[in-house]
Amino acid sequence: MEVTREDVERAATLIAGRVRRTPLYEAAPGLLLKLEGHQHAGSFKTRGAFNRILSAGRLPDAGIIAASGGNHGVAVAYAARALGVRAEIFVPEVCAPVKVAGLRALDAQVTQTGAIFAEAYEASAKRAAETGALEVHAYDQPEVVAGQGTVGLEILEQAREAGGVDTILVAVGGGGLVGGIVAAVAGTVKVVAVEPERIPTLHEALARGGGPVQVEVSGVAADALGASKIGRIGLGIVREAGVRAVLVGDDAIVRARAELWRDHRIAAEHAGAAALAALRSGAYVPDPGERVAVLICGANTDPSTLG
Template sequence: MVVTRGDVERAAGRIGGRVRRTPLLEGEPGLLMKLEGLQHAGSFKVRGAFNRVLSADAMPRAGVIAASGGNHGMAVAYVAHALGIRAEIFVPEVCAPVKVAGLRALGAHVTQTGAIFADAYEASAKRAAETGALVAHAYDQPEVVAGQGTVGLETLEQAGAAGGVDTIVVAVGGGGLVAGVTAAVAGAVRVVAVEPERIPTLHDALERGGPVEVGVSGVAADALGASRIGRIAYDTVVAGGVRSVLVGDDAIVAARRELWRSYHLAAEHAGAAALAALRCGAYVPEPGERVAVIVCGSNTDPATLGSEDALA
């Protein structure tokens, strides 16, 4: 299944006024940064969560349920709080404590179970069958993908006023964001997908002709820890000709440190992955190319921002 620009435009109309139009910062000549860490609940995920719930025929009386590495759960909890419905979130044991605390602060019922996202998802699916709650998948639902794509629409609009953009660089876990952005830009600009070397979900899928299971580890595992790329994401990025590049944990840590020290931007490791691709040479822009990187999340422990260590 492929999500289209029309789907993204309808999502933008549906969630308008409920999400923030986040800034597009010019970091240096030729480099723009879309600051989704300043979004409600600390990441772009609230866009897809709002679109999923608001697309339902009626407000779900049994509430909404989700499995998440942390950010999607935070988004669903925020949306549920804003709409006055119950949220039940399942997270894996790798989920950062700051995210678990944030979920509970938003009033969500949290269950921490399993080593990776796939384990938490299995538990959430069983619970959803018991309760009848609306399921908000972290990345493999058309409404979620279309909502995430509104980041791409905004980036195009904002970059037009700043001299345009040629390439948007996006971190990939399950692929909801990269699929949504690919649909939103619809061939107008190039999209480059960035994945940690230790979680190459899209990269391996492209090599093998379809989604496959991969190992999950490394500094960005809490947010980019899907063990398989979503089917919607795979189909959409293949149709859009998206290129995938890999970055090491050291490059992600260095980019996160740069965001804090040079721009005073708090980013989690996943939020720094797109910039890491530029800094380590995984993606090398052509002369004069204008690149926008999506700094996709800020749900991190502030005590680690100045650290030289690769703290998750």
């Protein structure tokens, strides 16, 4: 694996004190919810942002630059402000207004350009080449993947105290989160990757047996899971570990998000509810007695849309 458990453990040490140990609680018998929406900046992305920036050592005068569907940018902006450096963030036009507002509240310079993440990324890479700013990729850098994997270590530790866990369900966009978690927990618990039917980047790459493939991006979770290609690092880790990828429809995601708010008062964005949607729709059916941890990966949403 390009990113190993040792890399994740080093990341956990490096970012300790910078990120929150988010709650894991048993919502129903055998169902554990990992609430990464409680993380600084509202998503797991803060873990990878801090690990990438802190691993770089001395930062350039131009600061930090990133492209994002929204959550990664907010996380990078949060980390940059905490570390006292400048952040420039590029987001696509589909970026949720609440995330754009969050970026500006964190003093980031925001450029909204392109219809999808890939176009915003192209613009950010060009700008980074001009300025010399440190690039913090949304999902396809080893330090970012290792940082995201620290949530997997937490799930293992917390679940041990709660009666154990057999399977972790993880939503997939660019693959940094699932890759990091697989690196962290490989050989101990099963990981199942969950993607929207309308953005099947991992599913298509695994089905074709080669590298990342281009897919169309649309649907309710496109602002957060809208990578048009799976990342090379995450794909390699997932393929080596034999991870299964399942698909969920937009209707199932919407229902799962509504359930989280109605039954648990958990505010989740659509991407944050995708992993639960796999359970509720039957895309993943646990065996009798199987204990499943569902990662609620983000909470950057407009509260007025919750119900």
